[in-house]
Amino acid sequence: MRRALLAITGLAASTTALVVFKAAPGTGHLAQAVPAPAPTATEKAEPTPGKGATKPKASSSPKPTRSASGASRSGSSAAPKTPAAQPSPSTVVGPVVRNEFGDVQVRITVVGDEIVNAAALRLPRGTAQSDQRSDQVDSRYSGTVGMVVERQSADLDTVSGATATSDAYRRSVQAAIDQAR
Amino acid sequence: MTTYPRPYADPRSTGPGPTASASPPAVPRRGAGGRRLLIVLFLGGLVASVLPWWRDTPAGSLTGATAMTTAAGQITGLVAGYLLLVQMLMMSRLPVLERWAGGERIARWHRDVAATLLVAVLAHTALILVGYAGLEGRSLLGQAGVMFREYQDMAAAFAAAGLLVLVGLASVRAVRRVLPYELWHATHLAAYAVLLLGFAHQFSNGSQLFRPGPARTGWIALYVLVVAAWLWGRVIVPLRFNLRHRLRVGDVVPESPDAVSLYLTGVGLDRLELLGGQFFRWRFLTRGCWWQSHPFSVSAAANDRWLRLTVRVVGRHTQDLRNLDPGVRVWAVGPSGTCTAAHRTRERALLIAAGSGITPLRAMLEELPPGAALIYRARTPADLLLREELDWLTRNRGLRVWYVVGSRDDPGPRQVTTPDGLRRLVPDVARRDVYLCGPPGLVEQYRRVLRQAGVRRRQIHLATFEL
Numbered sequence: 198m199r200r201a202l203l204a205i206t207g208l209a210a211s212t213t214a215l216v217v218f219k220a221a222p223g224t225g226h227l228a229q230a231v232p233a234p235a236p237t238a239t240e241k242a243e244p245t246p247g248k249g250a251t252k253p254k255a256s257s258s259p260k261p262t263r264s265a266s267g268a269s270r271s272g273s274s275a276a277p278k279t280p281a282a283q284p285s286p287s288t289v290v291g292p293v294v295r296n297e298f299g300d301v302q303v304r305i306t307v308v309g310d311e312i313v314n315a316a317a318l319r320l321p322r323g324t325a326q327s328d329q330r331s332d333q334v335d336s337r338y339s340g341t342v343g344m345v346v347e348r349q350s351a352d353l354d355t356v357s358g359a360t361a362t363s364d365a366y367r368r369s370v371q372a373a374i375d376q377a378r
Numbered sequence: 379m380t381t382y383p384r385p386y387a388d389p390r391s392t393g394p395g396p397t398a399s400a401s402p403p404a405v406p407r408r409g410a411g412g413r414r415l416l417i418v419l420f421l422g423g424l425v426a427s428v429l430p431w432w433r434d435t436p437a438g439s440l441t442g443a444t445a446m447t448t449a450a451g452q453i454t455g456l457v458a459g460y461l462l463l464v465q466m467l468m469m470s471r472l473p474v475l476e477r478w479a480g481g482e483r484i485a486r487w488h489r490d491v492a493a494t495l496l497v498a499v500l501a502h503t504a505l506i507l508v509g510y511a512g513l514e515g516r517s518l519l520g521q522a523g524v525m526f527r528e529y530q531d532m533a534a535a536f537a538a539a540g541l542l543v544l545v546g547l548a549s550v551r552a553v554r555r556v557l558p559y560e561l562w563h564a565t566h567l568a569a570y571a572v573l574l575l576g577f578a579h580q581f582s583n584g585s586q587l588f589r590p591g592p593a594r595t596g597w598i599a600l601y602v603l604v605v606a607a608w609l610w611g612r613v614i615v616p617l618r619f620n621l622r623h624r625l626r627v628g629d630v631v632p633e634s635p636d637a638v639s640l641y642l643t644g645v646g647l648d649r650l651e652l653l654g655g656q657f658f659r660w661r662f663l664t665r666g667c668w669w670q671s672h673p674f675s676v677s678a679a680a681n682d683r684w685l686r687l688t689v690r691v692v693g694r695h696t697q698d699l700r701n702l703d704p705g706v707r708v709w710a711v712g713p714s715g716t717c718t719a720a721h722r723t724r725e726r727a728l729l730i731a732a733g734s735g736i737t738p739l740r741a742m743l744e745e746l747p748p749g750a751a752l753i754y755r756a757r758t759p760a761d762l763l764l765r766e767e768l769d770w771l772t773r774n775r776g777l778r779v780w781y782v783v784g785s786r787d788d789p790g791p792r793q794v795t796t797p798d799g800l801r802r803l804v805p806d807v808a809r810r811d812v813y814l815c816g817p818p819g820l821v822e823q824y825r826r827v828l829r830q831a832g833v834r835r836r837q838i839h840l841a842t843f844e845l
Contacts, residue, residue, distance in 0.1 A: 201493035208494060212453045212501075215428070219449065220440035298514065323448065323513040325583035326529050332589070 286313065291373030293319065294365040298327050301365035303338075305345065307377045315345035315370065321362060330359035334366055345370055405653060405745045408720045410836070412478030420464065427460035428453055430586035430593035448509030451502055452585055458498035459580055459597070461491055463604045466573060470604070471611035471711060480716025481657065481673070482840060489549075496546040503539050531578035538576035541568045559693070560670070577601070616711045622646060625708040627662070628684055630700065633763050637734060638700050639677065639688045642708055648682035651713070653720055654741030655813070655841060658712030660687070667698050671711070675738035675841070677764065679745055688763060690734035717841035719745040722811040724837060726750065728804050730824055732816025733761055738841045739815055740764050748776040751804050753794060755782045755816065795823060797831035808832035815841035 291303045299321025306314035317339050320331035334356050338344045344353050351371035355363040431452050440446050468475065468488045475484060511521035525532045547553060548565040557565075580597070581587050587594045628643040657675040661668060672695060677688040689696050719727075719742050727746050729739045732755040743750060756762045762781055771777045780803060784791050793799035800807050812828055814821045821840060828838055 201490040204490060204494040205497045208454070208457060208498060209501075212450050212457075215432070215453055216440060216446050216449050219432075219435050219437055220446055221438060323445075324510045325585050325588065327513075328585055329583070329588055 287377075289373045289377045290318065291369035291371075291376075294369045296321075296361045296365045298330070298361060299323070301362060301369055303345075303366060303369040303373060305370065305373045305377065310378075312346055312349055312374070314341050315339050315343055317366070327362075330356070330362050334359050334362045338363075338366055338370075350374070405718070405720045407722060408477075408716075408718075412474075413483075416475070416478055423464070424457070424460060426596075427456050431456055434586055444509055444512030447505050447512065451505030451507075451509050454498045454502040454505060455580075455584065456586065458495060458502050459576075460600075461495040461498060462573060462576065463600055465491055465495060465569070466604050467607055470608040471615070471714070472607050473611065473615055475611075476712075476714035480721075481712075481714035483716060492546065492549065496542065499539055499542055529579075530582040532583065534575040535579035535583075538572045538574075541575070542572045545569050545572070559695075612711075616709070619711070620709055623650065623710075625685065625710055627702050627704050627706040627708060629704055630702055632700075633688055634760055636692075637688060637690045637763050639686055640699065640702065642685040642687070643683070644685070647680070647685065650680055650685075652676060652680040652685075653713070653715075653718040654679045654743070654745045655718040655738040656713040656715040656741075657738065658687075658710040658714075661709040661711075662699065662702060663707040663709060664698075664702065667695065667702075668709075670695055671709075675715070676713070676741050677737035679741050688734070688737045688740075690763075715841070717813055717815070717839045718742060719747075721839060722746070724809060724811050726806065726810045727813060728753070728807055728810045729813045730816070731755065732820050733757070734763060735815035735817070735841070736763050736768075737815075739813055740767065742813065743768075743771055743775070743777060750776075751778045751780075751810075753780050753782060753803065755791060755794075755820070757783070757785060759783055795827055797827055800827065800831050808834075811837050811839060813839045813841060 286306050286308045288304055288306050291305070293300050293302045295301075300319045301317065301321070302319040304316050304318050305312050306316075315338060317331075317335050320335060321327040322331060336343075337356050338353055340346070345351070351367045351374055353363065353367050353370070431449070435449065440449050465488060468484050468491070471481075479487070507518055507521055507525070510516075510525070511518050514521065514524075516524065526536060527533075545565055545568055548557060548562055554562055581594065587597055623644040623646055625642045625644040628641040631639045631641065633639050655675065657673045659671045659673050661671045674687045674689055676685055678686045689699055691697055691700055715738070717738060725747055727750045729743070729750065729752045731739045731752065736754060739752065743752070752768070754762060754768070759781075762783070765781075768777070768779055772779050780794070782791050782794050786792070794803065804810065807828070808831060810833070812833055814824050816824075825838060825840070829835070
């Protein structure tokens with residue numbers, strides 16, 4: 198029984214130590230060293246206070262890289278397709294749409310009239326459920342082969358179980374498209 | 379009394395006769411290396427189970443109480459998931475575990491880990507609830523309701539936590555003592571339901587595990603490993619053992635008014651790798667008995683003709699054993715236990731037995747080097763079991779025996795439970811291995827006395843089997 202008490206104390210102490218260690222600021226630049234285009238990085242680096250605070254960089258760091266590489270790929274692939282006729286790609290950032298789970302913000306990349314990429318800059322994070330919903334929504338809608346690019350509009354199917362986040366995503370994309378045209 | 383061969387008269391039919399003055403060679407030693415390896419593996423696994431969280435959480439990202447609470451909830455969740463698997467593994471009866479750590483020690487570890495697991499699960503539940511409620515701006519109860527209704531697999535997970543608390547409560551010593559064994563056992567089987575019910579939510583909601591990746595793969599592999607170990611230790615090994623040896627009850631011999639010896643016969647008993655002091659979990663395949671499995675020590679050293687267990691009649695099950703008919707099939711799982719002559723650290727030994735605790739020590743006596751000493755406590759002379767055999771060992775194997783009869787408060791027993799009293803009987807007690815077997819309270823008392831008399835912890839071996 199004495200050993201059990203020791204183990205329980207150890208569990209409490211080490212859990213606290215781990216959390217406190219990760220809460221200590223200062224070594225954060227390690228996560229920001231992820232090679233990502235400046236605008237994405239700065240917009241990602243300021244998470245909504247409280248939201249996504251658990252693991253914002255780890256969970257979202259693949260996304261800026263992915264969308265950024267997607268954007269650059271689409272940019273470069275767009276270039277040889279229409280050598281000089283097409284204008285260079287421009288990005289439009291949609292408004293932050295707030296819902297009960299958190300904020301959603303989408304950026305689209307437009308070449309001429311065509312949407313070539315969509316990336317979520319903000320999605321609700323924090324709880325297992327919101328992480329998961331956000332991942333589902335992101336993987337369905339975003340990217341160079343996502344539903345936004347496929348449909349060229351904000352007319353997106355709702356991801357089941359993530360109605361509110363889908364809805365917020367649609368509104369942010371719609372606003373971005375309106376702005377671009 | 380009976381014509382059945384008495385062990386002291388003919389311990390090994392093919393071996394040297396009992397009158398041979400040279401004692402049989404003591405069994406070779408088994409070290410503590412395997413046990414240390416197990417502990418290192420356990421701690422390594424514990425670190426590895428928290429590693430996914432560590433890698434997913436950038437330094438400095440936990441700002442605010444809510445995020446920190448959620449993070450602590452994730453850590454305790456990972457630890458709880460790991461400990462649950464360790465608990466299962468410890469109950470797998472995997473031969474390598476039985477050999478390296480021993481059934482009694484594993485039972486004690488199981489108990490200690492159980493307390494930690496219970497606390498970890500409760501902390502995980504509470505911290506995640508508080509953390510998520512903070513993140514989503516709900517009341518605690520509201521959040522619990524949302525998780526119960528809307529989160530995938532969470533209803534099952536809540537049920538698992540509830541069951542685990544129930545299992546834990548039923549195993550608290552004070553509660554356990556008043557529960558009938560069968561009820562406690564049935565409750566404890568619910569732990570398997572905990573494993574099943576708690577499985578899914580780790581992968582559908584675990585922040586570190588819901589994405590495909592090495593953490594998720596490793597976690598699933600751990601489950602596969604534990605289930606495989608369980609099947610191996612609980613199904614395949616016992617099946618092989620029992621098909622090979624086909625044990626049956628040979629004879630039931632009364633030893634005292636409330637103790638019986640069961641002689642078991644079987645096939646190929648000479649190939650049995652059994653050490654004196656070890657026990658099997660026995661299942662007697664008759665009506666009313668087959669569904670219960672109980673650990674009893676073997677009460678005589680291995681020989682090629684029979685196995686013997688000596689049992690004190692204390693409950694309904696042991697009452698049934700007294701009335702077993704010869705020929706009844708026996709299903710045995712084992713042998714296990716590390717309270718044996720092979721686990722000694724010194725050349726000489728002191729054995730302290732109380733009541734029916736003599737049985738494993740009696741079997742061990744034949745395998746110890748000469749010069750062993752035995753203190754045998756009992757309440758009345760009638761409670762001294764196997765006395766003829768002990769006297770025979772005294773005459774032929776240089777064993778010294780003190781029978782200490784009387785209640786705990788009589789002067790004799792009181793004297794041998796003091797460091798000075800022990801030293802007077804056995805002056806070199808501090809340089810001996812000491813094997814203890816008896817009721818838990820007495821064993822605990824002796825352990826303290828022995829420590830005071832200068833016996834090191836690793837020289838003290840406990841044969842108490844208590845879950």
